[in-house]
Amino acid sequence: DAGVIQSPRHEVTEMGQEVTLRCKPISGHNSLFWYRQTMMRGLELLIYFNNNVPIDDSGMPEDRFSAKMPNASFSTLKIQPSEPRDSAVYFCASSFIVGTGRGNGYTFGSGTRLTVV
Amino acid sequence: KQEVTQIPAALSVPEGENLVLNCSFTDSAIYNLQWFRQDPGKGLTSLLLIQSSQREQTSGRLNASLDKSSGRSTLYIAASQPGDSATYLCAGNQAGTALIFGKGTTLSVSS
Numbered sequence: 001d002a003g004v005i006q007s008p009r010h011e012v013t014e015m016g017q018e019v020t021l022r023c024k025p026i027s028g029h030n031s032l033f034w035y036r037q038t039m040m041r042g043l044e045l046l047i048y049f050n051n052n053v054p055i056d057d058s059g060m061p062e063d064r065f066s067a068k069m070p071n072a073s074f075s076t077l078k079i080q081p082s083e084p085r086d087s088a089v090y091f092c093a094s095s096f097i098v099g100t101g102r103g104n105g106y107t108f109g110s111g112t113r114l115t116v117v
Numbered sequence: 118k119q120e121v122t123q124i125p126a127a128l129s130v131p132e133g134e135n136l137v138l139n140c141s142f143t144d145s146a147i148y149n150l151q152w153f154r155q156d157p158g159k160g161l162t163s164l165l166l167i168q169s170s171q172r173e174q175t176s177g178r179l180n181a182s183l184d185k186s187s188g189r190s191t192l193y194i195a196a197s198q199p200g201d202s203a204t205y206l207c208a209g210n211q212a213g214t215a216l217i218f219g220k221g222t223t224l225s226v227s228s
Contacts, residue, residue, distance in 0.1 A: 033215055043206070043218040056215060091160065105151050105166035106208075106216060110159070 004109035006092050012115045018080040021112045024073055025094030033093040033106065034067055034077050043091070049075065050097065082116045089113050119144050123207055123219035130197055131227055138192040138222045140207030145188030147209040151216060152181050152192050155204045164205075165192070169212075197226045 005024040013019050025032050034046040047057045049069045060067070064083070069075040079086055089111045097103035120143045130136055140150075148169050153161040165174040165181040167190070173182045180193040190207060204223045208216040 035218075042220040043208075045215050045217065048215040055213075093161075103149070103168075105149075105163055107163065108153075108161040 004092055004094050004107050006090075006109035006112050008112060009110065010113050010115075012117065013082055015083055015116055016081045017116075018078065019082045019086075019114060019116075021077040021090050021092075021114070023075045023077070023092030023109060025075070025092070026107055027073065029094035029096045029107075030072070031095045031097045031103070032069060032075050033095075034075070035091045035093065037089045037091060037111070046077070046090075079114075082114075084116045087115050119209075119211065119214075119217050121207060121209065121217055121219035123205075123222050125222060126220070127223045127225075129225045129227065132198060134197050134226075135193070135195050136197055136224075138194070138205050138207075138224070140190040140192070140209075140219055142188035142209055144211065145185060146211050147183065147185060147188060147190075148212045149216075150181070150183050150190050150207070150209040152179075152190075153206040153208065155206060155221070157203075161206065194224075197224075199226050199228045202226050 007022045030051050032049045035043050037043045045059045047067045048055045052069045067077045091111045093106040093108045095103050095106045122141050124139045150167045152164045155161050167174050167183045178195040183190045202225050204221040206221045208218040210216045
């Protein structure tokens with residue numbers, strides 16, 4: 001298995017531009033998570049999908065952030081317009097979860113390092 | 118709101134020492150707990166998963182335990198090696214929620 005695949009690995013963009021981060025979860029996993037990591041705040045959950053449906057998006061910072069999961073094998077996180085304070089490493093993770101939470105643990109992708117100048 | 122505290126924030130030890138990393142949750146109703154390792158500039162690698170019906174897991178020189186009555190977990194590393202140098206992250210979730218992470222313990226093992 002190739003694991004969780006994220007693209008791009010690095011993204012440098014100018015303030016105000018639209019940024020799209022992509023994630024391919026592990027085949028057979030039914031849950032997908034987007035996290036953001038900064039030195040100050042550590043790893044923060046942005047949004048959680050189960051069976052392609054958003055379950056918890058309370059961590060999405062503001063309306064500039066949006067996430068979609070059109071099918072079981074693909075998800076995007078979009079920032080429009082981007083701001084310098086969005087600079088961080090964005091991780092995608094997937095898992096197989098049944099019921100209220102029994103599953104096989106999370107597998108993380110390698111992350112996308114976003115720099116907004 | 119669930120919060121996760123990891124102590125110590127940083128730890129430096131000589132090679133060969135046994136060590137314990139600590140993690141605590143403000144809400145002790147932890148369903149699953151997972152320990153990860155993160156090398157500088159890299160992603161997260163899962164080390165151990167303690168599921169809802171379990172209290173302990175072991176893998177090689179690593180042992181993790183979870184006390185659900187107190188909401189505390191420990192990661193025990195036996196006979197530490199320079200290759201163990203990394204940041205160790207503890208994460209837990211309650212039923213139906215996603216993992217919430219601590220800020221990690223940065224471990225440095227000197228040869």
